[in-house]
Amino acid sequence: MDAFLLQILNGLDKGSAYALIALGLTLIFGTLGVVNFAHGALFMIGAFCAVTLQRLLNLSFETIDPSQKDFLGNPLKVKTPYIESWFGPDLGGAIIDWSVPLAILFAIPIMIAIGFVMERGLIKHFYKRPHADQILVTFGLAIVLQEVVKYFYGANPIQTPAPDALNGIANLGAIIGMDIVYPVWRIVYFCFSVLIIAAIFAFLQFTTFGMVVRAGMADRETVGLLGINIDRRFTIMFGIAAAVAGLAGVMYTPINPPNYHMGMDFLVLSFVVVVVGGMGSLPGAVLAGFLLGVLESFASTTWATTTLPGINQIIIYVVAIVVLLTRPRGLMGLKGVMED
Amino acid sequence: MFGLNTKDTKSLFIVAFLVVVAPFILNPFPAASAMAQFNAGYPDLMQKFVIFGIFAIGFNILFGLTGYLSFGHAAFLGIGSYSCVWMFKLLGYNVIPGIVLSVIISGIFALAIGFVSLRRSGIYFSILTLAFAQMSFALAYSVLSNPKFNLTNGETGLQVYANDPQWFHRDSLPDLPHLFGLSMRATHKLEIGAWEFQLNAGYYLCALMMLVCFYLAIRIFRSPFGLMLRAVKSNQQRMNYTGLNTRPYTLAAFVISGMYAGLAGGLLSAVDPLAGAERMQWTASGEVVLMTILGGAGTLIGPVLGAGFIKYFENIFSKINDHVLHSWFAFLPDGLEDFVVFLIHPFIGKGWHLTLGILFMLVVIFLPGGLVEGGQRLGKWLHRRKAKDTPSAKTEPAE
Amino acid sequence: MSILEVKNVGKRFGGLQALSKVNLSVKENTVHAIIGPNGAGKSTLLNCLVGKLMPDSGSVMFDGQSVLGRAPYEINQMGISRVFQTPEIFGDLTVLENMMIPCFAKRDGAFTLNALPGVQKQKDILQKAEQMLEEMRMSDKRHMHAAALSRGDKRRLEIGMCLSQDPRLLLLDEPTAGMARADTNNTIDLLKEISDQRDITIAIIEHDMHVVFSLANRITVLAQGTPLVEDDPENIRGNPKVREAYLGETA
Numbered sequence: 010m011d012a013f014l015l016q017i018l019n020g021l022d023k024g025s026a027y028a029l030i031a032l033g034l035t036l037i038f039g040t041l042g043v044v045n046f047a048h049g050a051l052f053m054i055g056a057f058c059a060v061t062l063q064r065l066l067n068l069s070f071e072t073i074d075p076s077q078k079d080f081l082g083n084p085l086k087v088k089t090p091y092i093e094s095w096f097g098p099d100l101g102g103a104i105i106d107w108s109v110p111l112a113i114l115f116a117i118p119i120m121i122a123i124g125f126v127m128e129r130g131l132i133k134h135f136y137k138r139p140h141a142d143q144i145l146v147t148f149g150l151a152i153v154l155q156e157v158v159k160y161f162y163g164a165n166p167i168q169t170p171a172p173d174a175l176n177g178i179a180n181l182g183a184i185i186g187m188d189i190v191y192p193v194w195r196i197v198y199f200c201f202s203v204l205i206i207a208a209i210f211a212f213l214q215f216t217t218f219g220m221v222v223r224a225g226m227a228d229r230e231t232v233g234l235l236g237i238n239i240d241r242r243f244t245i246m247f248g249i250a251a252a253v254a255g256l257a258g259v260m261y262t263p264i265n266p267p268n269y270h271m272g273m274d275f276l277v278l279s280f281v282v283v284v285v286g287g288m289g290s291l292p293g294a295v296l297a298g299f300l301l302g303v304l305e306s307f308a309s310t311t312w313a314t315t316t317l318p319g320i321n322q323i324i325i326y327v328v329a330i331v332v333l334l335t336r337p338r339g340l341m342g343l344k345g346v347m348e349d
Numbered sequence: 350m351f352g353l354n355t356k357d358t359k360s361l362f363i364v365a366f367l368v369v370v371a372p373f374i375l376n377p378f379p380a381a382s383a384m385a386q387f388n389a390g391y392p393d394l395m396q397k398f399v400i401f402g403i404f405a406i407g408f409n410i411l412f413g414l415t416g417y418l419s420f421g422h423a424a425f426l427g428i429g430s431y432s433c434v435w436m437f438k439l440l441g442y443n444v445i446p447g448i449v450l451s452v453i454i455s456g457i458f459a460l461a462i463g464f465v466s467l468r469r470s471g472i473y474f475s476i477l478t479l480a481f482a483q484m485s486f487a488l489a490y491s492v493l494s495n496p497k498f499n500l501t502n503g504e505t506g507l508q509v510y511a512n513d514p515q516w517f518h519r520d521s522l523p524d525l526p527h528l529f530g531l532s533m534r535a536t537h538k539l540e541i542g543a544w545e546f547q548l549n550a551g552y553y554l555c556a557l558m559m560l561v562c563f564y565l566a567i568r569i570f571r572s573p574f575g576l577m578l579r580a581v582k583s584n585q586q587r588m589n590y591t592g593l594n595t596r597p598y599t600l601a602a603f604v605i606s607g608m609y610a611g612l613a614g615g616l617l618s619a620v621d622p623l624a625g626a627e628r629m630q631w632t633a634s635g636e637v638v639l640m641t642i643l644g645g646a647g648t649l650i651g652p653v654l655g656a657g658f659i660k661y662f663e664n665i666f667s668k669i670n671d672h673v674l675h676s677w678f679a680f681l682p683d684g685l686e687d688f689v690v691f692l693i694h695p696f697i698g699k700g701w702h703l704t705l706g707i708l709f710m711l712v713v714i715f716l717p718g719g720l721v722e723g724g725q726r727l728g729k730w731l732h733r734r735k736a737k738d739t740p741s742a743k744t745e746p747a748e
Numbered sequence: 749m750s751i752l753e754v755k756n757v758g759k760r761f762g763g764l765q766a767l768s769k770v771n772l773s774v775k776e777n778t779v780h781a782i783i784g785p786n787g788a789g790k791s792t793l794l795n796c797l798v799g800k801l802m803p804d805s806g807s808v809m810f811d812g813q814s815v816l817g818r819a820p821y822e823i824n825q826m827g828i829s830r831v832f833q834t835p836e837i838f839g840d841l842t843v844l845e846n847m848m849i850p851c852f853a854k855r856d857g858a859f860t861l862n863a864l865p866g867v868q869k870q871k872d873i874l875q876k877a878e879q880m881l882e883e884m885r886m887s888d889k890r891h892m893h894a895a896a897l898s899r900g901d902k903r904r905l906e907i908g909m910c911l912s913q914d915p916r917l918l919l920l921d922e923p924t925a926g927m928a929r930a931d932t933n934n935t936i937d938l939l940k941e942i943s944d945q946r947d948i949t950i951a952i953i954e955h956d957m958h959v960v961f962s963l964a965n966r967i968t969v970l971a972q973g974t975p976l977v978e979d980d981p982e983n984i985r986g987n988p989k990v991r992e993a994y995l996g997e998t999a
Contacts, residue, residue: 153706319493320492326483337468571866579840579841583839601863
């Protein structure tokens with residue numbers, strides 16, 4: 010029982026990432042009618058926002074401490090981050106320690122700006138082009154973005170630790186009298202994604218803006234005829250989707266040190282998630298994201314991998330194939346939405 | 350001739366001629382000269398030209414004719430490679446069984462994958478094929494290479510070991526892939542003055558295969574089947590209400606193009622008997638899409654051009670380093686020289702993928718018809734200029 | 749002898765009863781018009797006949813065989829051809845190629861892997877397609893891209909493509925919708941010519957009364973998903989029920 014719950018928990022963090030990316034993909038898909046192969050790159054850029062902030066905060070100057078010697082006998086050079094000298098070692102240290110959560114604030118404007126530039130500068134010109142062209146141009150963009158990141162940050166994964174306070178493990182089971190030890194940051198990540206997902210749904214459900222967007226997703230032409238400038242709203246939605254992907258990336262860095270190709274790795278699986286959930290269905294994307302994350306976690310148990318070696322690598326694809334053969338529209342897909 | 354009209358026969362002959370003389374025309378610079386690094390006439394690269402040409406020709410039968418954009422064709426390339434190496438391991442180094450098996454096995458896989466993927470069209474289809482390819486990659490990379498059952502040899506790549514059965518191997522035969530005793534590596538070096546030309550057996554085998562593939566592609570393009578595939582791309586609704594079942598047509602196109610990819614994979618193993626999983630990755634699938642689009646999807650000659658173009662520049666760009674750049678821009682003042690080198694640096698050497706990505710975007714944005722369309726546009730423009738020049742030349746004296 | 753028998757067909761979309769108890773009998777070699785106000789269920793009925801929709805109840809027999817549960821291409825192979833409201837043609841192909849495709853479908857069936865012989869070698873198909881183009885008076889446009897044709901020519905081409913299959917039943921879905929008066933009259937003349945010269949039954953869904961009364965020799969009036977009356981055109985004109993349901997609305 011304990012092990013069972015632990016596997017579910019283990020799946021939730023990856024599932025959260027899938028859900029957040031798939032949600033953004035579906036939003037862009039439903040509103041703009043564009044398949045964004047560069048969406049994974051946005052997730053990756055978000056992660057590198059965290060890396061960048063960490064590096065910025067750690068910018069240091071060197072002072073020579075004559076009282077200490079290094080191993081060669083020369084006076085020891087001490088590196089002090091500017092932040093610490095400005096705010097004092099306590100507050101400064103805390104800011105550096107909390108760089109990943111702080112990167113959320115740092116990443117939001119950057120991601121929205123990137124989203125706007127992408128939509129206005131590139132995607133906009135592809136609304137009327139065939140889907141194949143949309144896929145290809147965003148695919149090209151994804152390659153460019155990841156190569157640029159690789160150029161500046163190198164090919165190796167970069168460690169970006171969570172704040173010390175959230176870095177440990179907690180015994181979650183204690184509450185219900187069981188023994189389930191689980192890393193704190195993963196709990197944070199899960200709660201964070203649930204919060205974001207709830208915010209998006211609330212935004213779409215309860216604001217006029219969201220209502221128009223939902224109407225536009227259902228029938229773009231009619232809404233356009235009402236004299237509502239749907240394009241501008243869609244641009245904003247693209248920015249929001251970019252920000253969601255970026256935040257998912259920021260918060261994921263302590264779980265998995267970011268590298269330049271993490272975006273594509275997640276993108277392919279997130280596409281599968283969207284297909285399983287049902288094209289154009291936001292709840293479907295979220296549900297399928299968590300479901301597949303948990304399933305993948307179960308497939309990674311020792312029992313599963315010894316019975317069927319490598320099952321953890323392909324389980325998601327197998328599920329996708331089965332779902333498509335039995336329910337071609339996906340779990341919650343709507344009739345007539347993205348039928349072809 | 351060969352059941353083709355004059356125009357197609359002409360393009361077939363042009364391609365055949367170019368392929369035969371490629372070792373000469375791709376080596377225009379003397380071997381010792383500074384420009385020799387731009388030569389492309391050595392076996393490794395020429396083999397890649399024609400093998401990826403086959404891959405792209407096959408991809409074009411699916412994408413160019415039906416408009417179904419597969420993002421997972423590299424899976425068939427990989428399957429072909431593995432099949433061929435397995436034949437080497439079991440039967441011996443003769444390439445014929447390997448090539449035949451690679452076509453058959455990839456055809457079977459294409460049938461299964463196509464059957465599922467083609468239940469959907471458009472974006473769905475692209476995503477499904479991508480997922481299948483990634484699954485094949487995962488299978489090849491780790492799942493099918495465990496100690497109990499080692500089909501792909503995982504990270505190391507599948508190759509022939511000394512203790513493999515090789516039933517038909519005899520000591521008189523070369524210990525490398527060969528065609529009835531003629532080693533694929535056999536190269537005849539021809540030195541004419543300062544030039545050196547290499548005539549390689551592996552290249553000519555692949556080239557022959559490519560010509561056969563090209564010829565078959567022309568036949569398919571001009572056949573009723575090809576017409577139906579173009580009709581699928583144009584209007585599926587009308588197809589259905591005209592009494593035509595679109596699914597077997599698209600499936601047939603998918604299987605044919607999968608077999609082309611399998612053949613290309615088999616040939617890759619035939620010239621270099623090592624099959625690795627990275628051949629199946631999505632980047633490889635993206636590459637063949639790019640070759641086809643860059644050359645001109647839906648045209649006959651386009652994919653071959655695209656494949657050659659990309660493989661050539663991949664090779665050249667990867668070879669250029671800062672040192673070479675400095676020697677090129679040495680005529681500039683020092684500061685400016687460094688600056689120019691600094692600007693170009695990200696795009697060369699290991700930055701080839703960045704260049705590739707940018708190229709990809711530029712082609713899709715500005716030249717969706719690819720090089721073939723670009724050529725046509727250029728031709729028209731020149732023609733128009735000529736037409737304009739002639740009357741103006743006449744009026745000038747009058748003034 | 750009726751070629752198409754629709755019995756008790758019903759179709760429901762969620763809360764909307766689109767069709768209920770539809771009975772319809774189309775006699776061979778007639779022009780049968782189905783008219784009715786917007787939302788009467790005309791298009792739903794048509795979609796049930798060609799395999800696009802599956803009715804919830806009832807039966808649809810064509811020439812003694814049920815068409816229900818068959819795919820559109822199978823129904824076409826049985827001898828029913830459909831003309832769409834906005835012409836559905838192969839825009840990327842030439843006019844001649846457009847005309848050849850239905851000829852291939854007629855000769856080779858729903859699928860044939862005929863991948864090696866050239867199209868140009870199929871003399872019988874070429875001849876048939878050329879002859880049909882001649883009949884549609886479109887021979888001069890044979891090498892044009894179909895997408896570049898005028899609206900009226902697209903309609904002609906589509907009708908020609910359907911006729912080249914020698915269908916027993918030709919279904920037309922508002923063939924003159926959105927057409928200028930001259931194009932409409934041309935289409936009426938074309939359809940008249942077809943019904944006079946060919947051994948063919950035509951069922952036509954139409955909004956335009958001018959078209960209906962110029963062509964039809966039998967009319968079914970559909971209202972709120974059920975047939976109101978089925979009669980000859982003269983009697984329909986004077987029928988008070990029809991006036992109320994349909995003509996009254998437009999007057």
